[in-house]
Amino acid sequence: xxxxxxFILLTLNxxxxxxxxxxxxxxxxxxxxxxxxxxxxxxxxxxxxxAPYSLEEWCxxxxxxxxxxxxxxxxxxxxxxxxxxxxxKKHALADDVEAIKILAWIYSNGSFVERxxxxxIKLYNDYLNHKKNKSLTKHQLVTVHKAIYTIYKExxxxxxxxxxxxxxxxxxxxxxxFFKNEMLDISKKLSK
Amino acid sequence: MNxxxxxxxxxTMAGNARLVMLGESNHNTAGYKYEAIKAIKQLKAAGxxxxxxxxxxxxxxxxxxxxxxxxxxxEVIQRYFNDNWAWGYLVPHAYGELVKxxxxxGLNIVALDMTLEQMASLDAACSxxxxxxxxxxxxxxxxxxxxxxxxxxxxxxxxxxxVVAFMHRWHAVEAASYQEGIDTLIQKQGIHNVVFVxxxxxxxxxxxxxxxxxxxxxxxxxxxxxxxxxxxxxSAIKSFQVHIPEKRVNSNGELQW
Numbered sequence: 001x002x003x004x005x006x007f008i009l010l011t012l013n014x015x016x017x018x019x020x021x022x023x024x025x026x027x028x029x030x031x032x033x034x035x036x037x038x039x040x041x042x043x044x045x046x047x048x049x050x051a052p053y054s055l056e057e058w059c060x061x062x063x064x065x066x067x068x069x070x071x072x073x074x075x076x077x078x079x080x081x082x083x084x085x086x087x088x089k090k091h092a093l094a095d096d097v098e099a100i101k102i103l104a105w106i107y108s109n110g111s112f113v114e115r116x117x118x119x120x121i122k123l124y125n126d127y128l129n130h131k132k133n134k135s136l137t138k139h140q141l142v143t144v145h146k147a148i149y150t151i152y153k154e155x156x157x158x159x160x161x162x163x164x165x166x167x168x169x170x171x172x173x174x175x176x177x178f179f180k181n182e183m184l185d186i187s188k189k190l191s192k
Numbered sequence: 193m194n195x196x197x198x199x200x201x202x203x204t205m206a207g208n209a210r211l212v213m214l215g216e217s218n219h220n221t222a223g224y225k226y227e228a229i230k231a232i233k234q235l236k237a238a239g240x241x242x243x244x245x246x247x248x249x250x251x252x253x254x255x256x257x258x259x260x261x262x263x264x265x266x267e268v269i270q271r272y273f274n275d276n277w278a279w280g281y282l283v284p285h286a287y288g289e290l291v292k293x294x295x296x297x298g299l300n301i302v303a304l305d306m307t308l309e310q311m312a313s314l315d316a317a318c319s320x321x322x323x324x325x326x327x328x329x330x331x332x333x334x335x336x337x338x339x340x341x342x343x344x345x346x347x348x349x350x351x352x353x354x355v356v357a358f359m360h361r362w363h364a365v366e367a368a369s370y371q372e373g374i375d376t377l378i379q380k381q382g383i384h385n386v387v388f389v390x391x392x393x394x395x396x397x398x399x400x401x402x403x404x405x406x407x408x409x410x411x412x413x414x415x416x417x418x419x420x421x422x423x424x425x426x427s428a429i430k431s432f433q434v435h436i437p438e439k440r441v442n443s444n445g446e447l448q449w
Contacts, residue, residue, distance in 0.1 A: 038320065041320055041321075042320060048362065051220070052218045053404055098324060098325060102369055137326070140326035143326040178381070178382075
């Protein structure tokens, strides 16, 4: 009897490890007292790919632990991102600079809200000029300028686009060829 | 919501695209892999030359090339799916069938992804909070960058090359503010003729008997096979959604729709 139980236990353990234990998706106990917010938020995000049937459970858990940004995935899953947008607005009003940037992103892509590019640019500028953001890294600044550039390009506001573009070219090493070519294109447009 | 079209035709959707990304809305639904088999057959006939797949790591390039060349050694590929991509009933088998179908169709198979070890190491180097704050680049985005470079190198190798790539939807397009999708990454490298096809609906089975409905459509549409133009969230390229009926895939892997 003991041998049979041991065999079953080992077999189940083997199956469990093979099915769930790799770095794509980990089966973590949602009630583990040592669970961190980061782990819960990761489980929430990854469940949208690997376990949508447990997405709401994980995302609510992450939210209850303080990760309001996890509500994004509930929005994708249910098609209703109202809670996510409301939390972003609430946190932005409370001077959470990351929330200001997320709200700018929400308005730029129009997920769960009416797309509003002017509002998005205003919020990205609020983020860049915020008193808490005096020591942003070059990478952080470039990321935001890329977002702003994309919007001005869509709006065909070439003068404003050039400002962000110049900042990107001066500070970014990754996509430099692309942005230099964009600069040439815009310069041609403006010289016509 | 755009109008539905029951004549699901991948050649029409692809148009003159150099890259068609087939995105599954989850990795658990076996039916998406069988739908991808339908798609790649039609796309091969339309002139596509390569089939790239997220679910195989670049480290298996040699094994994949050997299988491509000889038709032998498939068990190594199937074992990889069994060990790492068993996210639902018949799922690893269906991934295997997809790779077999690509070879049979005459498409060059391309293993896209990093190894699990590389991913684990990158995971440890950048938390999602730091990624969101723009302090570092997370694993998901680094994978997107790597796949983009791989696909671009194939497309630029010859003007005859056209790639169909199979992946999760949140690689094809942006999921979170800090996770740039292949849709925009690839345009920065000068490739603009790109189409995204998102697979939705179907039946999600964890075991033979534990199945869940996978369609978010209204009741009359749940059992229908159709496509429509557009994607409900951000996409920088021409996009479509293909809805497969809420039906089970047979245990021998046959489609029922």
